[in-house]
Every structure is written in structure tokens, then in C-alpha cells.
Amino acid sequence: MIILAIESSCDETAAAILKDGEILSNIVVSQIDIFKTYGGVIPEVAARSHLEAILPVIDKAFTDAEITWNDIDAIAVTHTPGLLGSLLIGTLTARTLAILHDKPLYAVHHLKSHIYSNWIKEPSSTASSQSQKDETFPTFPLLSLVISGGHTQIIYMKEHNSFEIIGTTLDDAIGECFDKVAKILGLPYPGGPSVAKAAEKGDPDRYKFPHPRIEGLNFSFSGLKTAVLRTVQKECGVGIDFPSHDLKNLLNEKQIADFSASFQKTAVDILLEKVAQAKTEHPDAKSIVFAGGVSANSALRNAAKKKFASSSNDNMPNNTVALFFPSHMFSGDNAAMVAMAAYYEIKSGIPPTDPYSLDISPRSAIA
Ligand SMILES: Nc1ncnc2c1ncn2[C@@H]1O[C@H](COP(=O)(O)OP(=O)(O)OP(=O)(O)O)[C@@H](O)[C@H]1O
Ligand SMILES: [Mg+2]
Known part of the structure; x- marks a missing residue:
């Protein structure tokens, strides 16, 4: 084929x-x-x-x-x-x-x-990735964390072509949040890789940002973006009406690195906490599949491996789960x-579409 x-x-x-x-x-x-x-x-x-x-x-x-x-x-x-x-x-x-x-x-x-x-x-x-080297692929049922420029979702798949959205963002997508934080810090587009690179030299514990209290498996990232903005303004000694696009001129390299690392750590923690919760609620899941542009993030990959690797992990009792990341x-x-x-x-036997009438849609849920 x-x-x-x-x-x-x-x-x-x-x-x-x-x-x-x-x-x-x-x-x-x-x-x-x-x-x-x-x-x-x-x-x-x-x-x-x-x-x-x-x-x-x-x-x-x-x-x-x-x-x-x-x-x-x-x-x-x-x-x-x-x-x-x-x-x-x-x-x-x-x-x-x-x-x-x-x-x-x-x-x-x-x-x-x-x-x-x-x-x-x-x-x-x-x-390059472990999964491809070993020629092993995700097994069902699985949980997928889709983290991209426009989406943040946890999707449960009991088999191929079966998608149940069990968590989604209520406001900004995680990639969008990385991009907006990059703009505040004056880092180049696209923001995700720039923040990740700056974070390599930063202290992830220097600035503390709150985790949103969102029920269930949903996410919210607009509060985190605002928390970064307010902390940067405070650090620079300016008020909340100071234009965000001028803040970068007041930050030094060390502050930019520390803000990047602290933001990234918080974002990764929020994502993985929800994935852990999803796994607890869906103990039958055999694989966790990461997908979308943000899944390239090394800090996320390392933290996920640490969090889900061991079956003796206290947070994940009686659960062994295989992790999959797309090749970069x-x-x-x-x-x-x-x-x-x-x-x-x-x-799966899904029929083709009619080429004469195929339409597009800027927004639609996975089905
Ligand atoms: N290493 C990285 N760390 C964090 N974010 C990253 C990294 N690499 C890319 N991104 C982010 O991934 C996003 C792009 O991913 P992707 O191409 O999947 O999104 P999109 O196609 O624009 O949106 P969608 O797939 O939701 O329609 C951007 O927000 C970018 O900043
Ligand atoms: Mg995409």
C-alpha cells in the first residue's frame, strides 16, 4: 500500500x-x-x-x-x-x-x-527513537497526550481509530503558552524551542508559578502565562500596565534563562500530573503516547520517563506503562x-472521501 x-x-x-x-x-x-x-x-x-x-x-x-x-x-x-x-x-x-x-x-x-x-x-x-529502533509500537488501550500549537488534549483510544477526548484545555494551548512566554522574554519565534534552549542554562526553581486548580482531566494555561508576565514585571520593578513587549529590554540573560526553566518546569509538571491522573482513572491503558510539536521538549520527555518508568513508583501503583514519543x-x-x-x-475499512465535495473546517474535534 x-x-x-x-x-x-x-x-x-x-x-x-x-x-x-x-x-x-x-x-x-x-x-x-x-x-x-x-x-x-x-x-x-x-x-x-x-x-x-x-x-x-x-x-x-x-x-x-x-x-x-x-x-x-x-x-x-x-x-x-x-x-x-x-x-x-x-x-x-x-x-x-x-x-x-x-x-x-x-x-x-x-x-x-x-x-x-x-x-x-x-x-x-x-x-532514532527507542520505539522505532525496537520496532515496537503503542499497544491498546492507550492514552495520548496531544500537545501542540493549537491543542492540549488527553485522548483515550481503546483501538485504532477510536478517540475519546477525556481532557482538553479550557483556554490557551500549551504550545501557544510557550510561544507567548517566549515573546514576553524576547526569545525568537517559534517560542517553544527558544524557551527550551534558554531553559538549559536556567534554574527551574528560582521562580514559583501556581498550578491551576482545574477539576478532572482538563487544563488551563492562560493563568500560567499571566503569572509569568506578572513575575517578570515585578522582577523588573515595573507596574502591570508596563507594555509586555518592552520587558525584554529590562531582563538580563540569567533572568531569561531562569524564567524559561521555571516556566517550563511548571508547564511540564501540570501536563504530567494530568496524565498520571488519567492513568489512574484508566488503569487498563498499556501505553502513553505523546504527540504534537511540544512533545519534542526534552525536559518533558525526561520528566515523563522518570514519572512513569518504574512500576514501583508510589504514584503509579500496579501499573506498568510503555511511553512513546515521536521521533524529533x-x-x-x-x-x-x-x-x-x-x-x-x-x-480499519474506513471508506475514502468524495474528491468533488471534500470540505475543510478550521475547527473540529477528533473523531
Ligand atoms: N522543544 C519544544 N518545546 C516546547 N514547545 C515546542 C518545542 N518545539 C516546538 N514547540 C511548540 O510546538 C508548537 C508547534 O507544534 P505543532 O506544529 O504541532 O502545532 P500546530 O500544527 O501549529 O498546531 P496544531 O497541531 O494544534 O494544529 C509551537 O507552539 C512550538 O512553539
Ligand atoms: Mg500540528
Whole structure:
């Protein structure tokens, strides 16, 4: 089964070709350099960049995979959620190609793709994560922590293509929170990796931020972002009406590193506490699967391994659980994960979509 997949939901134009879940080619053209200047994504600019990049990106995917259209069994594309203009470019391209080449078209939910990044088989020469080296994959039932630029969710999956959202953020997403804190500290876009890098030299215990008291498995991150802002203002000796974009000029390198490390520690603790709670409430879960851009975070990976590794851990009695993280190259947006999600849709007997009527949706829950 050879699948061509296309991803264009935000600011990466990507195409990948996978054969039975194994990568033949994987092309990602990021718009990060364009949006560094603005400090964030501008939807119209993103859509125009997709328009320019999408055909060369698909062309390169075929060249790298050394196959032709005759070899393709199906096309997959992200149709929700994401930026409207960006989604339109990817879906219209995929619809046109499906009609032109008479191939079945699979419309894939972006968060499903992030979760399925944990099933991607890399060519053995590039395999990096433990799961891929051992050729072991998550087993069901599982809990997935989806942590990305637009989402923070805990999803229970009893089997492939079965998604129950058991926790979600009530306000900001965790990636968005990293990005906003980076802006306060004057760190470059994209904020997550910048905060993580600055945190490496910082003291995670210098500043204390409160954990939100949210019932159940839901999250809230807007309070944490405000707590960072207020603490920075206090540290700089200015009032709460002082413009947040000018604070960076008052901070030294050590303060920036300590704020980054302290914020990151709090964010990681909040995420993992909820995952632990989810595991307690769903003791049958055999795997915990991390997904989305923030899952690249090393502090999170290390803390998760420490928290869930030992079956003798007092907080996790009688529970052994296997942890899965996507390989770093698949934690952010890419098309290989879209192909992977489509592969398991096809295996589950989910029918293809109609290329003449496929619509997009900027927001929709995983289903
Ligand atoms: N090492 C890291 N530590 C923390 N955050 C990170 C790291 N690397 C990337 N991020 C964050 O991940 C987010 C991007 O992830 P992703 O590409 O999955 O999000 P998105 O596609 O924009 O949103 P969504 O998937 O919800 O539609 C950004 O907020 C970025 O700052
Ligand atoms: Mg994403």
C-alpha cells in the first residue's frame, strides 16, 4: 500500500510517500524564516507560501521516493483543523490530483496524524527513537497526550481509530503558552524551542508559578502565562500596565534563562500530573503516547520517563506503562504522519472521501 500524503494546515508545506507505513520520502518546507520577522503566523502570507511551495514539494517527494503515479494506491490530506486558507491549498491540490489520477482520497484530522506519528517506520539508517529502533509500537488501550500549537488534549483510544477526548484545555494551548512566554522574554519565534534552549542554562526553581486548580482531566494555561508576565514585571520593578513587549529590554540573560526553566518546569509538571491522573482513572491503558510539536521538549520527555518508568513508583501503583514519543523530525507538522493515519484508516475499512465535495473546517474535534 503506497500512500502520497499532503499537509498544509498551518505554516509547513509537506508531502510524503509511505509504503506500508515505511517512509520512501518526506519533504517539509517550513515558513518559519518568513514568520520570524513577524513573531507569529500571518494566515494570508501562509496560504500564499503554500501555493508557491506545494507543487514543487510534491514533485520532490516523487523524485526522492523514485516512484511514479502508477505506484500510488491512495492520496491522503489534512482537511481539519487549521488555518482556512492553508487548508484550502492542500485539500484543493489533493482533490485535483485524486480526480486527475483516479486515486481514492482520504481526508485526515490533523490531531489524528500527530498521534499516528508514533507509528511511522523510519528507514533503519535514520531511526532514532527507542520505539522505532525496537520496532515496537503503542499497544491498546492507550492514552495520548496531544500537545501542540493549537491543542492540549488527553485522548483515550481503546483501538485504532477510536478517540475519546477525556481532557482538553479550557483556554490557551500549551504550545501557544510557550510561544507567548517566549515573546514576553524576547526569545525568537517559534517560542517553544527558544524557551527550551534558554531553559538549559536556567534554574527551574528560582521562580514559583501556581498550578491551576482545574477539576478532572482538563487544563488551563492562560493563568500560567499571566503569572509569568506578572513575575517578570515585578522582577523588573515595573507596574502591570508596563507594555509586555518592552520587558525584554529590562531582563538580563540569567533572568531569561531562569524564567524559561521555571516556566517550563511548571508547564511540564501540570501536563504530567494530568496524565498520571488519567492513568489512574484508566488503569487498563498499556501505553502513553505523546504527540504534537511540544512533545519534542526534552525536559518533558525526561520528566515523563522518570514519572512513569518504574512500576514501583508510589504514584503509579500496579501499573506498568510503555511511553512513546515521536521521533524529533515527526513531532512538528509533516505529511508522513498524515500518510500513517490514512494507512490505519484504510486498514480499519474506513471508506475514502468524495474528491468533488471534500470540505475543510478550521475547527473540529477528533473523531
Ligand atoms: N522543544 C519544544 N518545546 C516546547 N514547545 C515546542 C518545542 N518545539 C516546538 N514547540 C511548540 O510546538 C508548537 C508547534 O507544534 P505543532 O506544529 O504541532 O502545532 P500546530 O500544527 O501549529 O498546531 P496544531 O497541531 O494544534 O494544529 C509551537 O507552539 C512550538 O512553539
Ligand atoms: Mg500540528
